[in-house]
Amino acid sequence: MQTFAKNAPMPVVRRLPKYHKYLKELLEEGVTKISSKNLSVRMGSTASQIRQDLNYFGGFGQQGYGYNVSELIVAIEEILSIHEVYRCIIIGAGNLGKAIRNYIMNLDGNAKVLAMFDVDASKTQEKDGEIPVYHTDQLKEYMRKREVDVAILCVPKSSGPQAAQAVIDGGIHAIWNFTTADLSVPEGIVVENVAINESFYVLTYLLSEKQQNQT
Amino acid sequence: MQTFAKNAPMPVVRRLPKYHKYLKELLEEGVTKISSKNLSVRMGSTASQIRQDLNYFGGFGQQGYGYNVSELIVAIEEILSIHEVYRCIIIGAGNLGKAIRNYIMNLDGNAKVLAMFDVDASKTQEKDGEIPVYHTDQLKEYMRKREVDVAILCVPKSSGPQAAQAVIDGGIHAIWNFTTADLSVPEGIVVENVAINESFYVLTYLLSEKQQNQT
C-alpha cells in the first residue's frame, strides 16, 4: 500500500484543492495533458511551485511531456482522501446549518450528512429534505449507536465550546468549526476552522487600505 | 491624520482579528493590562510575534508595563477599520445568503445589509426579516441609485463569475466571495474568498493522515 510523505507543509496541503479544481476544469475542456508551466499561467502561480508541491507526494509527471490531467486528478483525490465517504452530523439547524447541509449534498458525494441537531425543539418538527433533525438531547444516544466521522458546528458563538465537548465525548474524529470559538480539543482530533468573521475584518482592512492609497 | 505602515504582510493582517477577539475576551474578564508574554500563552503563539505584528502599525505598548487592553482594542479596530459601517448587498437569497445575512446582523454593526438579490422570483415575495429581497434584474438599477461598498456572493458555483461581473459593472468596491469560483476582477477591487470546499478537503486530508499514523 502506498504511503504518502508524511507531514507535507500545510501551505502545500491547502493548495492541493485548488490544483484539483483547475484540473477538473481542464478535464471538462477536454485537455488531456498539461505542463506545470501552462497550469501555472492559468492559476497565477509558478511552475516551480506546482512541481515542488506535487513532489511532496510523488512524481506524477513525465519528463518532456507534462502531467496527464486525469491521472493527476486521481492522484490528488487520493492524497486528499476525496474518494472516501465521510459521515457527518451538523450541530445547529439554523440557516448556516442548512446552508452547509445543502452545500455538502451538492459536493460530489464524498460527505454524507446523517443528521442535524438543534436545541430549538420546533426545528426538529420539520423533516428537512431527507435529513432528520433531532433535539440536541439525543446527540449522546445517537453517537453511541452510529459511527460518525465529522461534526460540523453551526451553532452560535456562545454554544461553540459546549457543542464541541458534546461531540468529543461522543467520540468524534474531526470537527469542521464554523463558529467563532477557538476550540481546544484533545490530541488526535482534527479541527478545521472556517473563521468567517476574521475573513470579513480582513476585507474591511483591505478596503480601508485601498481608500487610503487613493487619497 | 495617522497613516498606517502600508503593505503589512498578509499573514500579519490575518492575525489581527484574532488579537482583537482575545483582547475583547480579556476586557470582558475585567483585565485592564496584558503583556505580550501572557497574551501569547493564552493564544498559543509567541510573545515575539505579537510585538512584531503590532509594531507594523505602531507602538501601542509601554515598556515595563505591557499593553492597555482597551486601548489596544481601539487601535486594532482602527487598523481593521472595524468602526466604519460598510453597506453590503447579498447576491443569492438561499440558505447561505440568509445565514450570512443573520451573521452580519449579529456582527457588532460595522456592516449593514441593505438588500438581497435572487433570480428566483418566489424568494422576492417573502419580506425576509427587515431586509428586502429583489429580483436580480433590479440589481443594476439598484446600484445606480444607492452607494454599495461590499457585494457578498452567495450564489451557486456556476453563477459566480456572472454575479461578480454584475456588481463590478455596478461599481462595487469589494467582493466577499462565498462561491467556489475564482474571480478575476479589475485592479483596485478587493476580493476576499471564503473557500469552504477547500477547507473541507483539508479536513479530509488531515483525517486520512491521522488514520495512517494510527495504523
Next chain:
DNA sequence: TAGATTGTTAATCGATTAACAATC
C-alpha cells in the same frame, strides 16, 4: 535524435523567533 519538461538540488526571499538595549 532534439526538444520539452520533469524531479530535485541550490539560491533567494520572507516570515518567525531570539536577543537585547531602551525605557517606563
Next chain:
DNA sequence: TAGATTGTTAATCGATTAACAATC
C-alpha cells in the same frame, strides 16, 4: 532605583523561486 517589558535589530527557520541535470 530595580524589575519588567517593550520596540527593534539580528539570527534562524521555512517556504518559494531559480536552475539544471535527468530523461521521456
